[in-house]
Amino acid sequence: MSSLTVSISSPHPTPLEVLGQVFGYQHFRGPQEAIVEHVVAGGDALVLMPTGGGKSLCYQIPAIVRQNAGHGVTIVISPLIALMHDQVGALLEAGVSAAFLNSTQTFEEGNQLEKRLLRNELTLLYAAPERINTPRMRGLLASLHERGLLSLFAIDEAHCVSQWGHDFRPEYRSLSLLHETFPDVPRMALTATADALTRQDMIERLKLEDAREFVSSFDRPNIRYTIVEKTDPTRQLLRFIESEHHGEAGIVYCQSRKRVEEIADTLLGAGIKAMAYHAGLDSALRQQRQDRFLREDGLVMVATIAFGMGIDKPDVRFVAHLDMPKNIEGYYQETGRAGRDGQSADAWMMYGLQDVVNQRRMIDTSEVASEEFKQVMRGKLDALLSLAEDTRCRRVSLLHYFGEDSQPCRNCDNCLNPPEVWDATEAARKMLSCIYRVQQMSGISFGAGHLMDILRGKATEKVVQYGHGQLSTFGIGADLAEAQWRSVLRQLIANNIVRVNAEAFNTLQLMPDARQVLKGEASVLLRQQSLASKADRPGRGSKKSVKTSVKGLAEASLNAGALERLAHLKAWRAEVAREHNLPAFVIFHDATLRAIAEQAPKSLYELEDISGMGTKKLQAYGAEVLRVCAPTGAAPVSHAS
Numbered sequence: 001m002s003s004l005t006v007s008i009s010s011p012h013p014t015p016l017e018v019l020g021q022v023f024g025y026q027h028f029r030g031p032q033e034a035i036v037e038h039v040v041a042g043g044d045a046l047v048l049m050p051t052g053g054g055k056s057l058c059y060q061i062p063a064i065v066r067q068n069a070g071h072g073v074t075i076v077i078s079p080l081i082a083l084m085h086d087q088v089g090a091l092l093e094a095g096v097s098a099a100f101l102n103s104t105q106t107f108e109e110g111n112q113l114e115k116r117l118l119r120n121e122l123t124l125l126y127a128a129p130e131r132i133n134t135p136r137m138r139g140l141l142a143s144l145h146e147r148g149l150l151s152l153f154a155i156d157e158a159h160c161v162s163q164w165g166h167d168f169r170p171e172y173r174s175l176s177l178l179h180e181t182f183p184d185v186p187r188m189a190l191t192a193t194a195d196a197l198t199r200q201d202m203i204e205r206l207k208l209e210d211a212r213e214f215v216s217s218f219d220r221p222n223i224r225y226t227i228v229e230k231t232d233p234t235r236q237l238l239r240f241i242e243s244e245h246h247g248e249a250g251i252v253y254c255q256s257r258k259r260v261e262e263i264a265d266t267l268l269g270a271g272i273k274a275m276a277y278h279a280g281l282d283s284a285l286r287q288q289r290q291d292r293f294l295r296e297d298g299l300v301m302v303a304t305i306a307f308g309m310g311i312d313k314p315d316v317r318f319v320a321h322l323d324m325p326k327n328i329e330g331y332y333q334e335t336g337r338a339g340r341d342g343q344s345a346d347a348w349m350m351y352g353l354q355d356v357v358n359q360r361r362m363i364d365t366s367e368v369a370s371e372e373f374k375q376v377m378r379g380k381l382d383a384l385l386s387l388a389e390d391t392r393c394r395r396v397s398l399l400h401y402f403g404e405d406s407q408p409c410r411n412c413d414n415c416l417n418p419p420e421v422w423d424a425t426e427a428a429r430k431m432l433s434c435i436y437r438v439q440q441m442s443g444i445s446f447g448a449g450h451l452m453d454i455l456r457g458k459a460t461e462k463v464v465q466y467g468h469g470q471l472s473t474f475g476i477g478a479d480l481a482e483a484q485w486r487s488v489l490r491q492l493i494a495n496n497i498v499r500v501n502a503e504a505f506n507t508l509q510l511m512p513d514a515r516q517v518l519k520g521e522a523s524v525l526l527r528q529q530s531l532a533s534k535a536d537r538p539g540r541g542s543k544k545s546v547k548t549s550v551k552g553l554a555e556a557s558l559n560a561g562a563l564e565r566l567a568h569l570k571a572w573r574a575e576v577a578r579e580h581n582l583p584a585f586v587i588f589h590d591a592t593l594r595a596i597a598e599q600a601p602k603s604l605y606e607l608e609d610i611s612g613m614g615t616k617k618l619q620a621y622g623a624e625v626l627r628v629c630a631p632t633g634a635a636p637v638s639h640a641s
């Protein structure tokens with residue numbers, strides 16, 4: 001028996017019919033169709049798709065099609081219990097019977113759920129990985145399997161199984177048991193992490209060697225990448241938010257809990273609606289803030305990386321990094337949380353010499369990591385440093401890292417405001433020879449600040465104390481600003497020409513490659529950095545035109561009548577969302593409301609054609625939407641049949 005409450009026109013709907021009638025979309029996106037067909041037919045799949053690419057439909061549609069064909073339930077393994085409520089809520093809104101297993105459920109509730117499963121009444125069941133291995137769950141899975149009611153396992157955020165990824169969850173390791181116990185049940189693993197090492201590890205750990213791989217383009221064309229030099233972080237952040245994203249939802253990532261609290265306070269002080277989120281907060285408070293972020297418009301979440309996995313809020317307009325992440329995978333996953341709705345969004349990162357030193361130190365001084373692990377982490381950090389220093393298109397570099405070739409994007413800081421490049425070969429040689437001479441004279445190495453003082457000819461107490469004023473390199477770099485010296489040094493560190501020795505007070509040491517530069521065999525070209533660097537002002541001038549062309553359906557293009565309808569629709573949606581205790585975007589996306597406001601449909605028939613309007617939602621809300629849209633006083637026209 002079909003448990004779909006929504007009326008699908010045929011008893012055995014095709015994937016395309018499900019896409020249109022349940023989710024209200026006309027076309028599959030990218031590789032979705034191929035993935036869905038492969039899984040519907042019982043194949044195993046590994047799906048690599050960027051955040052916002054549309055992974056959920058890749059298992060939800062096969063789940064619906066297969067359940068209608070009598071195969072039973074799809075088990076979705078997802079790491080975040082806190083978000084299952086909303087995920088299941090969204091499915092129920094679309095008319096799909098779904099539920100989640102949760103440790104807060106009573107024994108009786110668990111029993112009810114089991115009965116529904118054994119009667120083949122559920123299409124999707126969400127569970128956390130640690131639940132899969134409880135004796136009760138294993139017993140249940142075995143009973144379902146015996147009855148032929150175990151349709152598919154979908155492992156979401158599958159990179160969590162690998163320690164090379166950035167969200168390692170030991171509980172994921174036990175998922176290999178699924179294949180051992182139920183070898184004939186199809187499985188799919190989904191992730192937005194694409195680096196080769198994690199991918200390989202994931203395949204081995206989850207025993208997906210025979211699964212078909214579906215790799216999408218990792219490009220997120222609507223996201224604008226900007227990386228600025230950190231000079232006065234708080235002021236830079238405030239200026240960025242106020243000038244580019246006033247009143248919009250965003251995430252600000254900071255390295256430490258203390259910093260998170262400070263920045264949240266600063267934003268609040270400046271009149272920006274902000275909240276702090278980190279693992280040091282009590283879990284009820286974290287949950288409450290996460291809910292507020294999802295449900296309320298225009299909030300800024302200031303957080304450590306503890307925040308964000310599985311957050312599928314579509315209208316996050318910016319992700320700002322106040323401190324540099326550990327690697328490109330983390331950076332890409334975090335920035336990917338911006339603009340899931342396909343509308344224009346910003347990924348804005350600040351970085352400075354201190355970030356480089358801190359990250360290096362964290363790796364070098366880790367006591368838990370093996371030398372092999374540290375080596376891998378250093379390589380990953382280096383890749384991110386080169387991205388930050390790069391003068392070429394950011395997107396080309398990012399995609400190249402994920403093994404994709406592309407053309408300059410015209411939607412990143414380097415494309416929009418090509419940075420000036422200066423030849424820093426001479427400066428680099430001065431820096432290297434200064435490091436060398438100081439070490440030779442004193443028998444010990446010194447840190448960055450002291451070396452820059454020597455180069456710039458500052459007779460500080462320390463310079464005098466060690467007699468470094470006598471060095472031939474004293475004062476030879478007075479022509480460059482400190483910011484330029486920092487840039488030179490960062491580049492030298494990024495290219496492994498200089499090493500920061502974390503075990504010896506962050507002193508600077510020459511690496512073998514320094515010889516080449518000293519001998520004049522290699523040249524060093526650097527971005528021109530200054531306090532008023534152009535890259536600091538991402539969208540100046542060209543912003544509007546590019547943003548509008550990416551946006552397509554920008555609010556700016558709506559006429560007065562449409563804007564008024566949109567405001568009414570949003571108010572109505574907020575009301576419904578509150579009643580259902582769900583985020584507003586679960587009821588309808590912004591894009592759907594905008595299309596309704598623009599087209600001003602007069603009948604259910606016209607409404608049905610709008611993207612995002614599935615059959616269940618049309619039944620549940622269609623008449624209301626027409627009433628809200630109608631000119632005040634006029635009665636809505638009913639179904640034109």
Ligand code: ADP
Nearest residue numbers: 025027028029050051052053054055056057312
């Ligand atoms: P991911 O899990 O890959 O980050 P989601 O599954 O959350 O992405 O999808 C991102 C957004 O794109 C969602 O709002 C979803 O409704 C929308 N979407 C997915 N597939 C389609 C499609 N074929 N047509 C229109 N919108 C889609």
Ligand code: ZN
Nearest residue numbers: 393409412415
């Ligand atoms: Zn570019």
